[in-house]
Amino acid sequence: xxxxxxxxxxxxxxxxxxxxxxxxxxxxxxxxxxxxxxxxxxxxxxxxxxxxxxxxxxxxxxxxxxxxxxxxxxxxxxxxxxxxxxxxxxxxxxxxxxxxxxxxxxxxxxxxxxxxxxxxxxxxxxxxxxxxxxxxxxxxxxxxxxxxxxxxxxxxxxxxxxxxxxxxxxxxxxxx
Amino acid sequence: xxxxxxxxxxxxxxxxxxxxxxxxxxxxxxxxxxxxxxxxxxxxxxxxxxxxxxxxxxxxxxxxxxxxxxxxxxxxxxxxxxxxxxxxxxxxxxxxxxxxxxxxxxxxxxxxxxxxxxxxxxxxxxxxxxxxxxxxxxxxxxxxxxxxxxxxxxxxxxxxxxxxxxxxxxxxxxxxxxxxxxxxxxxxxxxxxxxxxxxxxxxxxxxxxxxxxxxxxxxxxxxxxxxxxxxxxxxxxxxxxxxxxxxxxxxxxxxxxxxxxxxxxxxxxxxxxxxxxxxxxxxxxxxxxxxxxxxxxxxxxxxxxxxxxxxxxxxxxxxxxxxxxxxxxxxxxxxxxxxxxxxxxxxxxxxxxxxxxxxxxxxxxxxxxxxxxxxxxxxxxxxxxxxxxxxxxxxxxxxxxxxxxxxxxxxxxxxxxxxxxxxxxxxxxxxxxxxxxxxxxxxxx
Ligand SMILES: Cc1cc2nc3c(=O)[nH]c(=O)nc-3n(C[C@H](O)[C@H](O)[C@H](O)COP(=O)(O)O)c2cc1C
Ligand code: SF4
Ligand code: FES
Numbered sequence: 343x344x345x346x347x348x349x350x351x352x353x354x355x356x357x358x359x360x361x362x363x364x365x366x367x368x369x370x371x372x373x374x375x376x377x378x379x380x381x382x383x384x385x386x387x388x389x390x391x392x393x394x395x396x397x398x399x400x401x402x403x404x405x406x407x408x409x410x411x412x413x414x415x416x417x418x419x420x421x422x423x424x425x426x427x428x429x430x431x432x433x434x435x436x437x438x439x440x441x442x443x444x445x446x447x448x449x450x451x452x453x454x455x456x457x458x459x460x461x462x463x464x465x466x467x468x469x470x471x472x473x474x475x476x477x478x479x480x481x482x483x484x485x486x487x488x489x490x491x492x493x494x495x496x497x498x499x500x501x502x503x504x505x506x507x508x509x510x511x512x513x514x515x516x517x518x
Numbered sequence: 519x520x521x522x523x524x525x526x527x528x529x530x531x532x533x534x535x536x537x538x539x540x541x542x543x544x545x546x547x548x549x550x551x552x553x554x555x556x557x558x559x560x561x562x563x564x565x566x567x568x569x570x571x572x573x574x575x576x577x578x579x580x581x582x583x584x585x586x587x588x589x590x591x592x593x594x595x596x597x598x599x600x601x602x603x604x605x606x607x608x609x610x611x612x613x614x615x616x617x618x619x620x621x622x623x624x625x626x627x628x629x630x631x632x633x634x635x636x637x638x639x640x641x642x643x644x645x646x647x648x649x650x651x652x653x654x655x656x657x658x659x660x661x662x663x664x665x666x667x668x669x670x671x672x673x674x675x676x677x678x679x680x681x682x683x684x685x686x687x688x689x690x691x692x693x694x695x696x697x698x699x700x701x702x703x704x705x706x707x708x709x710x711x712x713x714x715x716x717x718x719x720x721x722x723x724x725x726x727x728x729x730x731x732x733x734x735x736x737x738x739x740x741x742x743x744x745x746x747x748x749x750x751x752x753x754x755x756x757x758x759x760x761x762x763x764x765x766x767x768x769x770x771x772x773x774x775x776x777x778x779x780x781x782x783x784x785x786x787x788x789x790x791x792x793x794x795x796x797x798x799x800x801x802x803x804x805x806x807x808x809x810x811x812x813x814x815x816x817x818x819x820x821x822x823x824x825x826x827x828x829x830x831x832x833x834x835x836x837x838x839x840x841x842x843x844x845x846x847x848x849x850x851x852x853x854x855x856x857x858x859x860x861x862x863x864x865x866x867x868x869x870x871x872x873x874x875x876x877x878x879x880x881x882x883x884x885x886x887x888x889x890x891x892x893x894x895x896x897x898x899x900x901x902x903x904x905x906x907x908x909x910x911x912x913x914x915x916x917x918x919x920x921x922x923x924x925x926x927x928x929x930x931x932x933x934x935x936x937x938x939x940x941x942x943x944x945x946x947x948x949x950x951x952x953x954x955x956x957x958x959x960x961x962x963x
Contacts, residue, residue: 369679371636374719376701380684384643412701419703419873420684422643438605439806439863440762440849476687476867477605477806478644481847482760482768491646 352397353389363405375406379416382406383423392432392517393424421475429464429471430516431509434488437474440481449485450474452499456506469509490515520774520787521748523736523756524729528616534651536658539619545664547738551627552672555738560631564734566742568754573599573690573727574805574845575920576829579734585714586632587722595723596634597699598625598731600641600648601683601690605806605867606847609758610728612770614641614648618655622678624731626664627738629676632724636677639728640695643682652680687871691919692725693717694873705873706919729758749775753828757846764798764852766790779803779825779832780817783850796852800935803832804844806864807924809931810857811841837931856955857939861932862890868925879922882913886929893940896947903933903940 355363363382370377382402383394390398394417396410403410417423424432435450450461453472457465464471480486483495492514494505508514532538539545551560565580586594598621602610614621621639629637641649656678659665667675681699683689689698693707696718717723733755737745746754753775762768765783767790773782782788783798792798801811819825820839825832832843851860869883886909892898910926917923933940943950 369681371719374700377681377699379701380643380698381682383684384646384682415703416684416701420643420686422685437863438867439860440606440847442860442863443763443849443851443855475644475685476870477603477607479602479608479611479642481606481608481762481849482770484762488644 352401353386376408383417392428430469431489432471434473434475436478436486438477441484444484446485449497522772524732525772533617536662544619545623547735548623548626548664551630551738552670552674557631563742564737567737567745569733571727572729579730586724587715593721594632594634595718595721596629596632596637597725598639598728599725600639600728603642603687603690604845604847606762606849607760607805607845609760609770609846611645615651618652620732621728622655622659624734628731628734630674635675639680640699641682643684649680649682688873705875708918750828752830759846759848761789761848763850764793765850766793773827775828777827779827782827792852799853799855800851802849804842805847808842808844809837809927812935815839857932857936858894858943861929862894864928865890876917878913878916882909883925885909893943896950898944900944
């Protein structure tokens, strides 16, 4: 399977999602709706297959009635936002000190070999994107990785295998 | 067994729900404060409790509150800092995930004290599932009349909201947090003006850590006098410590301030010693930004006293032979670890997280990372070690926010205590590439 890379990749938002976005905006006082931008970017990124195209960002600017550059500025500053297409699943492995002390390097290498992908890359079949992350606040339970909203902790090669199988079987929520 | 004030009921099944939390004494401090105390009295009580901010800097919470400007007709805001991104720190997540109502309760009482009618919890974006737990708990608190209009008939209104970040350590710095909450890049602001005068949307604002706000609950319930009976003279109460690295049992523990470091590392109730029966080589006691301590300065201070888990004892000896309690991120290194490698790893973290506004920080953190990477990979020379010290001096004190210092201090401390290890990487370049210093050389104390 190949990922379709198109610039016109604006997600179509359901009425339910639009209501959710309105709910986020209403959490801020009148005239301060720009404050909602980060959370809205999280929502639309999920709807858009796990990444933000310029087109998707323009849509957020329209929703909030702000300049597109104000959205680009934010999307490029925060590391959670993907500005390029990603795989069905993203593994973000923590690489920071405390996790390194308990073997995160080995886990990263294991995943690289197992999936034949380098950090920053996506597997040829478009299934997995491998990224590293800085401390995710799970240092006592490392090595760990985040996939979707979930943390997978105390990782071993066997646990990584299980996770990959679960993804392949579609048991875990995918980006698209 | 030490007394617990925050995590006492953590193992009660369903403590994350309003009803169970309430049955276990939850929301009493809201009743007490709103019905029997004036906002000023709440501030006074927190001042008397000598609560030091639990986010890392240890600034007295009551004093911070008393600085809040109160111009007529201008809203004031309380923001909870749940950005928690300092390497080694994972206590706030634990508290919010397991017992979310404790934070909500603390925020209601604190908002009342400060006169905030709209307060926010700013949580790091990676904790999205914790955000959902908080929102569920907040909805319950609204339904039970502890949030919203005229809480418990007191005339006090409060709306409480949660807002996520998007992945940026710098947003834990309070003015960067405010910028981020305004929907912008997380660039720290030049101070003054301080948030207490001009914060969120230009209004007076207080930013406090999750644990600080949660601790207001037992302070109001029991009174400052009872609270200060716990801990040492200068470090009152209890503190959450998140233990990680090469300990047998990592995790979040609530300790009474003043227990010994030795007891915490080796005690059955806490970390249960070093994993795999190894020896301890070093300790970073308060998150990645604080100075590292070599083995001989961990359980004893340079003066030969027992080192205690308290603000003053961990700092004993200053930067020459002490460290800091910081955020309570307690990182333990066993004998097989390489200090140069870890120092490089932390330097890479800071280089990655610098917001890039000030050149000394933006360039300096990048240079330190490069030089350390060179050393770690056997490509450095002796001058590099002096170069690191020099870069350090150029960053320190020359930046808008403390991230620059936070990046510089750990490097300086590592060189101070483990210089021979840095030099070994220069004199043994082939071994340095082959493997960890620790594994090749063992302890050299
Ligand atoms: C780079 C940097 C990162 C910080 N990260 C956090 C954080 O994640 N959580 C936190 O509570 N405080 C953090 N702080 C400290 C905050 O600026 C602020 O002092 C704190 O939230 C105040 O709360 P407290 O007084 O209750 O501790 C950070 C400071 C700096 C300079
Ligand atoms: S010290 Fe670093 S992180 Fe802080 S404002 Fe300057 S460049 Fe940004
Ligand atoms: S260092 Fe990996 S989660 Fe903190």
